[in-house]
Amino acid sequence: MNRQIWTIYRKEMHETLRDRRTLMSMIVVPMLVIPGLMFGLAELGMKLVKRAVSERATIMVLGEQHAPVLAARLRAHPLLDIVPPRSDYERRIADKEIRAAIEFPPQFESALQGEPPDAKLAVRISYHEGEIRSEHTLRTIEGLLTGYKNEVIAQRLIAHGLSPQALEPFAREERNVAPAERVSGAALGGFIPYIIIILTLTGAMYPAIDLTAGEKERGTIETILASPVSRGALAGGKFLTVLTTAMATALLSLLSLTLSARFTSSGGSEMQPFALNLSAQGVIAMLIIMMPVAVLFSGALLAIALTAKSYKEAQSYVTPLMMVVIMPAVAAMLPGVELNTLLALIPILNVSLVSKELVAGIYDWPVIAVIFSSSCVYAGIALAIAVAFFRRESVLFRT
Amino acid sequence: MITATNLTKIFKDRKRRKSGFRGLVSFGGRSRQGDVRAVDDISFTCKPGAIYALLGANGAGKTTTLRMLATILTPTSGTAQVAGHDIVRAPEQVRRSVGFLSTATALYGRLTAREMVEYFGRLNGMDSGTLRRRVGELFDLLDVGEFADRKCDKLSTGQKQKVSIARTLIHDPPVIMLDEPTLGLDVRAARTIVEFIRDCRKRGKTVVFSTHVMSEVEKLADMVGIIHGGKLLAEGTVEELRHRSGSHDLEDVFIDLLDASEGRTAAEASR
Numbered sequence: 001m002n003r004q005i006w007t008i009y010r011k012e013m014h015e016t017l018r019d020r021r022t023l024m025s026m027i028v029v030p031m032l033v034i035p036g037l038m039f040g041l042a043e044l045g046m047k048l049v050k051r052a053v054s055e056r057a058t059i060m061v062l063g064e065q066h067a068p069v070l071a072a073r074l075r076a077h078p079l080l081d082i083v084p085p086r087s088d089y090e091r092r093i094a095d096k097e098i099r100a101a102i103e104f105p106p107q108f109e110s111a112l113q114g115e116p117p118d119a120k121l122a123v124r125i126s127y128h129e130g131e132i133r134s135e136h137t138l139r140t141i142e143g144l145l146t147g148y149k150n151e152v153i154a155q156r157l158i159a160h161g162l163s164p165q166a167l168e169p170f171a172r173e174e175r176n177v178a179p180a181e182r183v184s185g186a187a188l189g190g191f192i193p194y195i196i197i198i199l200t201l202t203g204a205m206y207p208a209i210d211l212t213a214g215e216k217e218r219g220t221i222e223t224i225l226a227s228p229v230s231r232g233a234l235a236g237g238k239f240l241t242v243l244t245t246a247m248a249t250a251l252l253s254l255l256s257l258t259l260s261a262r263f264t265s266s267g268g269s270e271m272q273p274f275a276l277n278l279s280a281q282g283v284i285a286m287l288i289i290m291m292p293v294a295v296l297f298s299g300a301l302l303a304i305a306l307t308a309k310s311y312k313e314a315q316s317y318v319t320p321l322m323m324v325v326i327m328p329a330v331a332a333m334l335p336g337v338e339l340n341t342l343l344a345l346i347p348i349l350n351v352s353l354v355s356k357e358l359v360a361g362i363y364d365w366p367v368i369a370v371i372f373s374s375s376c377v378y379a380g381i382a383l384a385i386a387v388a389f390f391r392r393e394s395v396l397f398r399t
Numbered sequence: 400m401i402t403a404t405n406l407t408k409i410f411k412d413r414k415r416r417k418s419g420f421r422g423l424v425s426f427g428g429r430s431r432q433g434d435v436r437a438v439d440d441i442s443f444t445c446k447p448g449a450i451y452a453l454l455g456a457n458g459a460g461k462t463t464t465l466r467m468l469a470t471i472l473t474p475t476s477g478t479a480q481v482a483g484h485d486i487v488r489a490p491e492q493v494r495r496s497v498g499f500l501s502t503a504t505a506l507y508g509r510l511t512a513r514e515m516v517e518y519f520g521r522l523n524g525m526d527s528g529t530l531r532r533r534v535g536e537l538f539d540l541l542d543v544g545e546f547a548d549r550k551c552d553k554l555s556t557g558q559k560q561k562v563s564i565a566r567t568l569i570h571d572p573p574v575i576m577l578d579e580p581t582l583g584l585d586v587r588a589a590r591t592i593v594e595f596i597r598d599c600r601k602r603g604k605t606v607v608f609s610t611h612v613m614s615e616v617e618k619l620a621d622m623v624g625i626i627h628g629g630k631l632l633a634e635g636t637v638e639e640l641r642h643r644s645g646s647h648d649l650e651d652v653f654i655d656l657l658d659a660s661e662g663r664t665a666a667e668a669s670r
Contacts (some may be wrong), residue, residue, distance in 0.1 A: 011510070018509040219505035223566070225471045225497035227522045228491050241531045391474055394411075 003140055004229050008237025012211060016241055020204045026245050030199050030253035031096025035260035050131070050322050056081055057137040058097070059091045063104035070109070073144055074102070080140065091126050099137040100127040112152055135146045193286070193355030194329045196253055197348060200290060201325050203299050204242050205318055208301035211238045213314035221396065235390035239383065246294040254283055289358070289368065292375035293351050297325075299382030309398055332356060344370045346380045400605055401445040401468060401574060405477035408463050408629075409439040413620045420525065427521045436465040439629035440477065445622070447573070450600050452608040452620035454653065460629040461609035462501075462668035465578045468607070482573050482605070495523060500579030508552035512543055512562045515551055516569050523570035530569075537565040557588045565593050577598045577608035593619065613649045625656055632656045 016022050019181055058081045064071045086092065087102040103124040105111075111121055125141055128134035154164040182245055215221040224234065247280065305319060310312035331337060332352030339353045350371045389395045401553065411434055418503040445451035453461045466472040469478055470490035478487045482496035506515050513534065520530040522662045538544055543562040546554055551562060569577065579588040596619055600604045610616060616623055617637055625640075633640060633656055635648060644652045 003524075004522065011514075011518050012505075014514070015509045016508060018461050139663070218508065220507055222466075222471060222499075222501065223504040223506070226497070226504065227495060227519055228494040228524070230491060231521050248475050397472070 001230060001233050003042060003196060003238040004021060004233035005240065008229065008234060008312060009240045012237060012241035013244065016207050016210070016245060025206050026203050026249050027252060030249055031256050034195060034199075034253055034256050036052065036220065039227055039260050052133045052136055054092055055079075055133060057099040057133060058100055058224070059137060059141070060085050060092070060101040061104075062089070062101060063106065063108065064107040066106055066110075067104040068109065070104070070144065070148055073148070074141070077140065077144065079146045080137070083254075086165065089124060093126055093134065096134075098135045099131075100125060100141060102126075102141055118160070143273075158175065166338065182269075191333060192354045192359055194333055195257070195289060195291065195350060196250055196286070196355070197329045199253045200246050200250040200294050201301075201322065203302050204246035204294065205322075207245045207316065208242045208298065209305045209311055211241060211316040212302060212306040213308040214312050216308075217310045225396070231391045232387060235302070235387040239386060240389075241303060242302060243294055243299040246298050247291070250290050250294060251287065254287065258283060262359070285358045285363070285368070286355050289351055289354060289372060289375070292379040293348065295379035295380065296347065296375065296382045299379060299384075299386045303382065303386040303389050307395055307398065328352060339364070341342060347372050349373065400447055400483070401443075401451075401479060401481050401607060402412045403444070403464075403468065403477070403479040404442050404491075406438055406464065406467055407436065407476045408460075408467060408472060409438055409475045410435045410600050413663070422622065431435045436629050438467065438474075439508070441626070441629075441631045441633060442477075443624050443634060445468050445605050447605045448600060449621040450596060450619050451624065452616045452624045453604075453607065453624050453626050453628035454611065454613070454616050456611055456657075461626055462578050463629075464549075464626070465499075465576050465607070465609055466502075469497055469576050471499075480556045495570065496572050496619045497576055498570070498572040498575045499578075500563055500576070500580055502580065502582045502584075504563060506551035506559055506562055506566070509550060510551050511548050512558075512565075513547045515562060516565045517662070519541060519566050520569045520658055525570060533571070534565070535570060540567055556584065557591065557623060558586065560588045560591055564591070572604070574605045575607075577606070577612070581611055581612065583611070613653065618650055627654060627657055627660055630660070645665040 056079050059074070061071055061074060061087045064085070074080055083098065083260055089098065091100045094102060100320055101124070105123070107122070108121060123145060125138060127138040152169070157164050157166065166362060215224070225231075300321065301318060304313040304317050308317055328349035329352050332349055337343075338352065339350070339357065343353060344350045344367055354364075354368060354371050431568065436643065441460075442462060443451070448492055453464060455461045468475045468481060468486060470486050470493050473490075474487065478485055479495045480486075484496060486493050498621040506512075508517070510518065514535070516534055517530055521535065525533070538547055541564060543558075543561050543565060546558050551559060555563065575596075577592075580592045580596075584592065593615070596606055596608060600621075608619075620637060623633075623640060624631050633643070635643065640652050641647060641649065645657050646652050647656065
């Protein structure tokens with residue numbers, strides 16, 4: 001029996017490694033797509049933000065004659081270009097011809113000097129919400145206005161014989177004391193297990209289909225069933241093959257994540273939110289916790305794909321499983337979803353959540369033990385179903 | 400040696416049962432509504448050094464019978480002895496004694512011809528030394544040499560056929576079972592198979608093959624079993640069958656038997 005499993009495993013691995021589709025999902029995707037997606041996108045986003053921030057913005061000033069001091073400051077600002085006022089400024093903002101418009105009420109600055117101050121004075125800034133460059137221009141203008149407002153307040157305080165410091169009785173200082181891996185754990189912690197779980201599934205998917213529905217489609221199932229191999233050994237050998245590719249995908253994606261994280265975190269401080277501090281211990285713990293999940297995926301995929309008659313049919317059966325896996329994996333990424341006893345029993349979600357903690361350097365051993373053993377139970381059930389299906393004529397010879 | 404005793408296979412068909420399916424008399428008899436008796440109480444014997452042909456139309460139950468004998472399917476009732484082993488109690492020993500070949504037994508496309516045959520040798524528990532010698536012998540015999548290390552996907556139909564034969568014979572089984580082995584093959588590939596069957600008889604193997612081609616039966620069979628609706632209608636040598644029905648043409652014999660059997664079923668149904 002063991003020898004048969006080994007013979008089948010060796011042959012299936014041999015054949016799987018000659019299959020381009022499997023190699024794609026097992027090696028190419030984790031090694032190229034993850035770093036590309038994760039850090040390429042992050043860097044692109046960062047660049048776009050940077051460009052928007054440093055770009056000169058065109059604005060319109062309406063009622064300039066009512067605010068000579070502020071108008072002069074706006075004109076002097078290095079990132080602002082003032083164009084002559086037009087009445088259709090709202091359309092121009094909507095059309096992104098100009099980024100914003102500022103409108104001063106009549107006699108604005110002189111009214112500020114008056115006694116008593118006119119409470120109804122309002123400066124209106126028109127901008128384009130959701131447009132990052134317009135929103136940034138809004139903040140630039142707000143900064144200028146706040147500066148001017150503080151000056152006016154200070155003047156009034158002095159006029160009433162008070163020190164401007166009266167408004168700021170104490171200073172405030174912020175300091176981050178969380179260790180670096182916990183910070184990255186919060187930022188990226190939910191994302192990493194998600195990627196690893198999905199890739200483990202896709203890594204197992206193609207070989208699982210190829211080894212079951214693929215055999216039926218190519219007509220080799222009868223050949224192998226007519227050989228002296230036992231159905232149990234056949235299931236075992238195939239299962240080990242799928243498990244190997246699933247684990248290889250998980251391992252390669254973790255490796256590629258760690259490497260690309262090293263690479264980008266040395267890239268500069270603006271990449272800090274995407275920098276990743278993974279300890280070797282955390283990575284190993286994550287791999288161990290992923291093992292029963294890989295068994296679960298392999299067993300479930302084999303059982304599902306074996307019921308199909310063709311590659312295509314199997315793919316359409318497996319797609320819903322993909323959704324079933326993505327849901328809990330995504331749920332773990334939601335802010336505020338934290339591990340508790342109940343969630344520790346929900347497959348995939350539990351592993352996703354505990355991985356988030358592992359990445360953050362938190363090792364809650366009792367919880368890890370609960371999750372590992374419950375995952376093993378689910379894995380065992382999936383594997384038992386797969387083996388049972390291999391023994392059923394109605395599944396093997398579905399008509 | 401093969402001795403089949405009251406072999407029966409009933410396929411449960413949930414879909415048919417649900418829709419209250421009736422009819423399709425030619426495809427086996429029916430027991431409960433929706434269940435299909437693909438093979439109905441068949442008994443026969445195949446002797447070593449002789450070729451037994453199961454002759455029948457499509458859906459007659461030939462494939463199911465052979466699959467049961469090869470232990471790919473389990474009989475619903477009845478059993479058979481194959482090379483001294485019981486197909487129900489010792490299916491793995493049976494498979495060790497059988498070389499099974501059909502048009503549905505394809506090759507693994509991503510393996511080379513040599514890897515393919517060696518794989519099945521190892522599954523039969525052969526050690527590397529014996530295996531290498533045996534593969535060499537078979538490849539010489541079948542002229543596989545020049546494409547032995549090419550992937551099976553890249554082989555022509557005829558070449559694939561030769562590799563399949565090598566795969567069937569790798570463990571030198573005493574019993575050979577062939578399910579419609581020439582179906583869909585061109586003349587040359589079909590001839591390879593016919594010669595292979597004759598050669599097996601010469602080597603004293605027990606050979607059973609299924610077909611719906613009369614000329615193959617006339618050319619090869621020492622014994623013929625005519626199967627229809629899952630039942631064995633008649634058995635004998637080609638000569639005996641001709642003699643019994645008083646016709647010279649095997650095809651006429653076959654059609655007469657079918658008509659007689661259907662008349663009987665219709666009579667039973669009307670009763």
